[in-house]
Amino acid sequence: MAANLIESIVKILFIFSVNIGFFSPILGWVERKQSALMQDRVGANRADVCGFTLIGLFHPIADAIKVLTKEDFIPEGADRLFHTIAPFISLTPAIITFAVIPFGGQYELFGHHVNLIIADLDVGILFVFAFASLASFGSVLAGWSSNNNWSFLGGLRASAQMLSYEVVMGLNIIGVIMVYGTLRLSQIGAMQADFFNWGIFLQPVGFVLFFTCAIAENKRAPFDVAEAESELVAGYFTEYSGMKFVMFWMGEFLEIVTIGALVTTMFFGAWHLPFVSDQMLLNYFRFAGPNGAASLAIVVNIITFFSKVIFFIWLQMTIRWTLPRFRYDQVMRLGWKMFLPIALINIFITGVVILAK
C-alpha cells in the first residue's frame, strides 16, 4: 500500500514537473525561437543574467515575472465569477488528461510492480475525450463573461469549432479502438511493441485526421479562427490580463504536449523504440542486475516517449508557422463535409479488413 502510494506520488510529481516545470515555460520560448528561425530572424535573445543570454532561455523567467506583477483586470459589466474561473476551466483539462497517458512499460522494481502511467483506467481514451471536451467551456465562458463583442464572437466560434471537430476526432478514435481492441491506453501502447503494429501503419488515414482535428481542437493556426488577431483582436481572451491570460496560453501549450503524447501513444509506438520490445531492453541491460536493468529500461522508455512527444511538438509548431488561417466557413466545411465522411469510410474499411482477417 505504502509502495503504491509512493509510486503514484513519484509519477504524479514527475509528470507535473515535466509539464508545468519544463514544457509550459519552454514552449513559449520554442514558439518564438522556432518561428524566428523559420522566417530567417533571430528571435527573443535580449533577457540576460550577468551578460549571459543563453539563446534567450531567460525569457520565460522574465515573462513570468512580468505577468505576475501585472494588474489583474476585470472589465466593466463582466460577470466576475465566470470571468475568473474560465481560465481555470481551460487549463485544468490540459493537465488532467496526462493522467491516463502511459510513458513507459510495466516493470518489476525491487519486488514492486511499477506501471508507468498515473491512472491505468479502463476507459483511458474516453477519459481524455471527456476532459478535452470540457476545455471548450473555458473559451465559451471567457468569451461570454468578458462583456466584449470580440470576445463573444471568439467564444462562439471556439465552441462551434471544438464541438464539430470533437465528433470527427471521436470517430477517428473508433478506428484505433477497433484495431487494438481496447480503450486502455497502456494496453494500446503495449500492443505496439512490434514495429509493424504501430498505429501509423494500421491507421494511416486515422493518424492524419486525428492530428488535424487535434490541432483544430486546440484552436491553433491554421484553425485559430477563435482568436484570429486580424479579425477579433485576440478572440475570447481579449479582456484578460496578467496571470489569467497566461493560463490560457499555458492551457494551449499543455494541450500541444497532450496532443503529441496522444499521437505518440496511439500511432507511433508509445514508449517503444522501433524493433525493440521491453523484454529485449531488459535483456540488453542484464549486466546491471534485475533492478538496475529495470530502472535503465524505464529511463530508456521515458526518453524514447518524450523524444517522440517533442518531435510532434516540433511538427505542430512547424504547421502553425507554415500554414495561413482558414476562413471560418472553410473550417466548418472541412470538419463536417470532408473529415466526417472520410472518418466514417475509414471505420467501414477498418471493419471490413478486421472481418476479412
Add this chain to the structure above:
Amino acid sequence: MGIPIGKLKPKKVRKNIDLTLWERLYIFEIIRGMTVTTKHFMANLVGFVLHAKGKKRNIITVYYPEEKVELPPAYRGRPVLVMRENGKERCVACGLCEKICPASAISIIAEENENGDRYPASYLLDMSRCVFCGFCEEVCPKEAIVMSSEYEGLAKRDRNDLLCTKEMLLRTENSVKGRIEYIRRIYAKCNY
C-alpha cells in the same frame, strides 16, 4: 531609348485559382510548404549553433545597438555643415538655405571677416523643426550643408537641446564624402 515596349509585358500571373486535383487534395501542398519552412529552420538551426565566422549568415536581423546598418549615400539623415581644411566652415552665409527651408528651421546671422569674406557668425539649425527634405543641401552653392547619414541623437528630453549651433553641426569633409559625391551626381550644380 528606354526599354522596348515588348519587354514591359507583365509576367503571366495565374489569377483565376483553378486548382488542379493534386492541389485540391491540399495535404501534399501542405507537405511542400512545410519542406520549405523546415529547410529554412534547419539551415538556420545549423547556422545558429555552428556559425562560421566571416560567412554571410542567412538571418537578416540586425542586432541594433551592437550592429548598425550601412546606409546608402542617398539616405537623408540630419543636415550637417562641412568643414574646410583649416577647421572653418565652408558656409558663406548666402542665406539660400534659410530662404528655401520649408520649415524655417535655419536662421543665419552673417558677418564679414578682415579679408572681406562672408561667414556665418551664428548658424542655428532647429532640429525640432527640420523635416529632412534636403532642400538646403540642394540649393547650397558651396556644398557647405549636406544631409549626413546620422540618425542617432535626434531624440532629446528638452526641445532646447535640439537647437544646434554651428559648432555642433561641423563635420570633416571625409566623413560626408560619399554624400558629397552623390549630390554632385544628382543635382547638376552650375559650378561643377
Add this chain to the structure above:
Amino acid sequence: MQLLMFYIFGLGAVLSATLMVTNIKPVTAAMNLIMTMFFLAGIYVLLDAHLIAALQIIVYAGAIMVLFLFVILLLNVHEKEGETARRKVVIQFGSIAIVGSLFIIIAHLAVIYPSAVKVITDTAYEFGTTKAVGKMLFTDFLLPFEIASFLLLAAIVGAVILAKRRIDDSE
C-alpha cells in the same frame, strides 16, 4: 471512504441541481447543471461504472451542455426570463419534493419486493467495464440498442431537413 465520497458527491449533485433550478441567470444555471453532471459521474465511478461515467461527461457535460450554452448565448436569454421562473419557486420545490418522494417509495418497494428488480451481483468486478457493457449491449439488449440508434438516425435526418428548409425559405 466510499460512503464518505458518496455523501460528498450526492450532496454536491443535489445542491447544484437546486441551484440550477432556482438561479435567475441562464448561464449560471447551465454551469450548475454541468456541475450536477460531474457529481453524477463521480457517483457512477463509485459504482465501478467507469464507462458510464466517461460517457456521462462526454455526452452530457461535453456535448449537450456546450450546445445549451451555445443556444443561450446565441439567443441572448436575459435575466427577465429567469425572474418569471423565480415566481414559480413553490411549484419547483413542490415538484422536487414529489419526484424525490416517488424515488424513495420506489426504493422502498425494491427493498420490499426484491424479485421485481434485477440486481447484478455475481459479476461485480466485470460489471462496469467497457467490455461488459459492450457485450450486454450487443447480446441481451441488441433490440433496444438498434431501436435507439434508429431513433437517433431519424432525429439527425429530421434536423437536417428542418435546417435545410429554413435556408431554402429565406432565399
